[in-house]
Every structure is written in C-alpha cells, then in structure tokens.
Amino acid sequence: QVQLVESGGALVKPGGSLRLSCAVSGFSFSDYYMSWIRQAPGKGLEWISYISSSGNTVNYAASVKGRFAISRDNAKNSLYLQINRLRAEDTAVYYCARDVLEYTYGSRWFDPWGQGTLVTVST
C-alpha cells in the first residue's frame, strides 16, 4: 500500500540545522510532485514547499524561502527537507505528502500524508 514515513525530527537550538527525510513506498515515486506541510502545535496547516517529479522545479512559502531546501532522490524513493537557521516559530510537526494532479480539470490535492515528524526549536 501507499506509505510515506518521515524521520529526522528532533529538539534543536535556535540557529541550528536539521535534515528531514520521507521514505516512500507503494507507488511510482518518480512520477509525482511531492510537498512538505507543517503544523505548529494546536495550530493550522502551512504548506512550505513542493518539488517536481524530476526535481528540477521547486517552490517555497515566503516564510521559509532562503532557509529551507527541498530535494529528492528518485533512486532511493526518498524526499528531503534541509532546514537551516531554525527559529522558535519553526516548531511544528512536519508532514510529507504526495501531490496528486487530476489533468482533466487541473485539480490537485495532497494524498496521502505521512504520519509526521516533530521539530522543536528551543534553548
């Protein structure tokens, strides 16, 4: 079955760095765009980045541009998020999700999502 499993979350100090991973199975990873979405404790959802199926196109939310870097390794069925210069407001559960695109009408949505990995930024 389709499965996404994130890892790499940790407690880090402000200014620190972290690399999150998302291991994918059950579908042809290299055919899909992928996204990272985060959720601060008790808060709503914030899309932060996507990467095209080939990895040639990326996009970021303004709140993370210049500090976060999304990448993928299609040979390893893995998605990554490098997070630098961490701030307290980056504390959140980070989800990876598959971008599903319906070509007839151009609809796109996130399905499925991984279980998430918690990043806590604190002294």
Next chain:
Amino acid sequence: DIQMTQSPSSLSASVGDRVTITCRASQSISTYLNWYQQKPGKAPKVLIYGASNLQSGVPPRFSGSGSGTDFTLTISSLQPEDFAIYFCQQSDSPPWTFGLGTKVEV
C-alpha cells in the same frame, strides 16, 4: 497569497445532525478547493477535491459544493467517527493555503 476563511471555527453537533462548514477564498479560485479531515494525533486525510469530487473510500454522507470564492462542506448525517477538525485548502495558485479549520465536537 490567497487567504482562506473558514466558518465557524468550531461547532457542536449530535450524531445524525446535518453539518455545514463554509470556506471563502480572498479571490476567485474556480473549483480548485479541497477539504481535509484531521483527527487528534493523525495526519489530515482528503475528503473532497476539486470542490465537489468525493475521494475514493470516503463515505457519501460527505459532499462539497461551490465555485469562485464560496464553498461548502456538508455532512448529511453526522456519525461518531466524524468528530474531527476540517480544513479547506486552495490549489489555484501557490503558495497553497489552508483555512484555519473547523472543529466539529459534541
């Protein structure tokens, strides 16, 4: 960025009730609107995509409607497993943005 405004932020309902949640976009997004359900400690799950298309495996008591700026998610007869938080999300133009959520509780 396109702002998504959901209402209400929370509602109390009983099993069997008809529940309606609304989502308004700050500009027209055609039908590029998705609905997700999130239960405590779990990842969100898509219910409706393209404003009105039911995701495979989702019970038909869930339905979506709307286009342009105003959208609705309806649960025709609330079941115990439907108590959760519901989010709308626009996929018209990046950055993809979500509403703040509607908590459906007893």
